[in-house]
Amino acid sequence: MAPLGLAEWELLGVALLVGSFVGVVIDRLPDRVPLVRSRSRCAHCAAVLGAGDLVPLASWLASRGRCRHCGAWLGWFYPGVELAALAVAAVSVSFDRGVDAWIDALLGWWLLALAWIDWRRGVLPDVLTLPLIALGLAAAWGLAPDEVKDRAVGAAAGYLVLWLVAWVYRRLRGREGLGLGDAKLLAAAGAWVGASGLPSVLAGAAMGALAAAGIMHLTGRRLDRYSALPFGPFLAGAAWLVWLLGPVAY
Secondary structure, three states: OOOOOHHHHHHHHHHHHHHHHHHHHHHHHHHOOOOOOOOOEOOOOOOEOOHHHOOOOHHHHHOOOEOOOOOOEOOOHHHHHHHHHHHHHHHHHHHOOHHHHHHHHHHHHHHHHHHHHHHHHOOOOHHHHHHHHHHHHHHHHHHOHHHHHHHHHHHHHHHHHHHHHHHHHHHHHOOOOOOHHHHHHHHHHHHHHOHHHHHHHHHHHHHHHHHHHHHHHHOOOOOOOOOOOOOHHHHHHHHHHHHHHOOOOO
16 A cells, blocks of 8 residues: 555544544533533533643643643543544554545544444434434445445445334333434444445444453443443444445355
8 A cells, every 4th residue: 555645644633633522522412512612621620621721632641631720630531532533543544545544534433423422321312323324325426326326225224124123122022122323323334335234234243242241241240131231332333344344245
């Protein structure tokens, strides 16, 4: 592959800034707090944070992870999201160049926000899942017109498959076992990877969820039939991997 060009270095250069914004989305969107018009404050002393407090990663490192006003520990959330966003960009430029690398990263960042929100809050907001469906179809229309039909079928099939699973589970168990947010996320995955990629997304997500459940069990967390494990993070991760690598041949 050709060495990194200006477009790839720009992508890596903005990754931490994007990660900071993704962190704001994860933190505020589920509570419907304005993303840009609400000032950032310390969660402990409510002091308004200035520009010097909000430089991605650098401010956290300079303050050793503590609020400069009250000294409270700020936690790993924001630097963790920023580093994850940088990792998304690094993986993207390792697979593609130019516009393709930017598309890889934008999809990865969007899925990162959805995965993290679902893991923390157990919800996949429509304001993120539904536009992702439209963006996947629009990307196919503009960049790969011959794939539009497969992507449209993938979006419809993705929703219907998990809607049916949720319906059957509810009928058999008398309670919810899978949210429709997961169905909408799989529809978004289908809009990006097409109907041909859906089996790989589902298989990858299922294996990831089983591995996570196994790790939880080994680390002492008790799991039973009433335990809840968000499926969205595994769907998001599998969808991005299938986008980058292509579907597995069965």
